[in-house]
Amino acid sequence: MKSKVIILDTTLRDGEQALQASLSAKEKLRIALSLEKCGIDIIEAGFPISSPGDFKSVQAISRKIKNSKICSLARCLEKDIDIAGQAISASNNSRIHIFLATSTLHITSKLRKNFDEIIEMAIFSVKKALRYTNDVQFSCEDASRTTIDNLCRIVEKLIKSGVKTINIPDTVGYTIPNEICSIINQLFERVPNIHKAVISVHCHDDLGMAVGNSISAIQSGARQIEGTINGIGERAGNTALEEIIMAIKVREDILKVSTNIVHKEIYRTSKIVSQICNMPIPSNKAIVGSNAFAHSSGIHQDGVLKNRQNYEIMDPSSIGLKDVKLNLTSRSGRAAVKYYMDEMGYKKNDYNIDDLYAAFLKLADKKGQVFDYDLEALAFMNQQQEESDYFLLKFFSVQSISNGLSTASVKLLCGNKTYTESATTRNGPVDAIYQAINRITHFPIVLQKFQLVAKGRGKDALGQVDILVEYNNRKFHGIGLATDIIESSAQAMINILNIIWKLQQINKKLRK
Numbered sequence: 001m002k003s004k005v006i007i008l009d010t011t012l013r014d015g016e017q018a019l020q021a022s023l024s025a026k027e028k029l030r031i032a033l034s035l036e037k038c039g040i041d042i043i044e045a046g047f048p049i050s051s052p053g054d055f056k057s058v059q060a061i062s063r064k065i066k067n068s069k070i071c072s073l074a075r076c077l078e079k080d081i082d083i084a085g086q087a088i089s090a091s092n093n094s095r096i097h098i099f100l101a102t103s104t105l106h107i108t109s110k111l112r113k114n115f116d117e118i119i120e121m122a123i124f125s126v127k128k129a130l131r132y133t134n135d136v137q138f139s140c141e142d143a144s145r146t147t148i149d150n151l152c153r154i155v156e157k158l159i160k161s162g163v164k165t166i167n168i169p170d171t172v173g174y175t176i177p178n179e180i181c182s183i184i185n186q187l188f189e190r191v192p193n194i195h196k197a198v199i200s201v202h203c204h205d206d207l208g209m210a211v212g213n214s215i216s217a218i219q220s221g222a223r224q225i226e227g228t229i230n231g232i233g234e235r236a237g238n239t240a241l242e243e244i245i246m247a248i249k250v251r252e253d254i255l256k257v258s259t260n261i262v263h264k265e266i267y268r269t270s271k272i273v274s275q276i277c278n279m280p281i282p283s284n285k286a287i288v289g290s291n292a293f294a295h296s297s298g299i300h301q302d303g304v305l306k307n308r309q310n311y312e313i314m315d316p317s318s319i320g321l322k323d324v325k326l327n328l329t330s331r332s333g334r335a336a337v338k339y340y341m342d343e344m345g346y347k348k349n350d351y352n353i354d355d356l357y358a359a360f361l362k363l364a365d366k367k368g369q370v371f372d373y374d375l376e377a378l379a380f381m382n383q384q385q386e387e388s389d390y391f392l393l394k395f396f397s398v399q400s401i402s403n404g405l406s407t408a409s410v411k412l413l414c415g416n417k418t419y420t421e422s423a424t425t426r427n428g429p430v431d432a433i434y435q436a437i438n439r440i441t442h443f444p445i446v447l448q449k450f451q452l453v454a455k456g457r458g459k460d461a462l463g464q465v466d467i468l469v470e471y472n473n474r475k476f477h478g479i480g481l482a483t484d485i486i487e488s489s490a491q492a493m494i495n496i497l498n499i500i501w502k503l504q505q506i507n508k509k510l511r512k
């Protein structure tokens, strides 16, 4: 019988902590639901001590997710472990993941302790965590730079104290494949109780070797792999789970292991994570990039036409990728919209059909034809907009003159009142419309990043504007989507203003 490799996804913890703007609890829950559907064994939902928001979202995920184990991260500190334990209390399938540095470099220069004290702290924390769940994972942070003698010593003690999963992280992405092989081989040879625990690896991609190292670790006996969808994460990112999962499937002949993953959900999960995290997938990205299955040279195209296996090692449909070409018009019904969303791999819980259909009709009137990528963009845009938005763009006009001056006028609905303002600037039409909006809303916002991408093809493609702003030392991310790029720019700003306005209302309520 083939043995199983457990997949631990840390998109919501290691991946999320590297995003420019943090995700809302609702967005994290949507990612968790899609990971569950994809058959992920363990979802590391967050680091609850890091913020009340993270605590709440780990709690919400623990309540909703039934088929994946929920894991909560903690340092070797009593309060961390208590908060982690409380956050997952609603789940009856949970894990606490404790981490502590074990390399001499980290323990002397960061923790200022000796190795005996490290072992003592670790064992004390494991005992504390075992009060909340019988499934405790321990990560020896910077394990790949820890001396093998120290690593063997602490691992034996940890297993004896009840740890079921020992994680060997390559925290700084420094290891190369045969090095990680040697570490794991030595653990198996030298730690007498090693068979009582699962060995896991958590690799970072600083040298582009996260996936290679993880595969090597499997060959040495590791049976849990940690990583993120699309490889998002600190610095160069984590092990890309879709790559590991497909490598295990495609090279089953050599690796002789399998996973519990529902492979046909991979493409959809990758898309959802990319959309929600606002992290575009490079076109040449393995497995899920838009060119991953495209053959451009004539010789290859010819070969593929004769027999796909000539140049294709995987069938695109095995990851849920379908070649959907559709052309909807305003005469298309709700069922047609739903049908094409199904075809693209989205399930009805992934989006709101009423909102999507309303937005679709509006766009179909404007553009005439609507394509699959338009539908996708609309479906995810609607998730960003709440029904009860306070600010609403009613009208705008912009004029740019060749002498460098731009003038914008806007009419905004604020609650139930309408205001009109205009502004003139030398910095172009987007700055003019932002200044006019600011004259109405008066939020001291600093624009940090502005990005425009065409969603779709041709001259009637939708323009998506992503902006990052700073307000009161916090970063906010807004998206606007329209055929007119000035309108997308304005909508992206209004998207953020609505988020800030809502936060202010919540704070006012809390202060009462």
Ligand SMILES: [Zn+2]
Pocket (backbone or CB within 6 Å): 014, 171, 202, 204, 234, 238
């Ligand atoms: Zn990490």
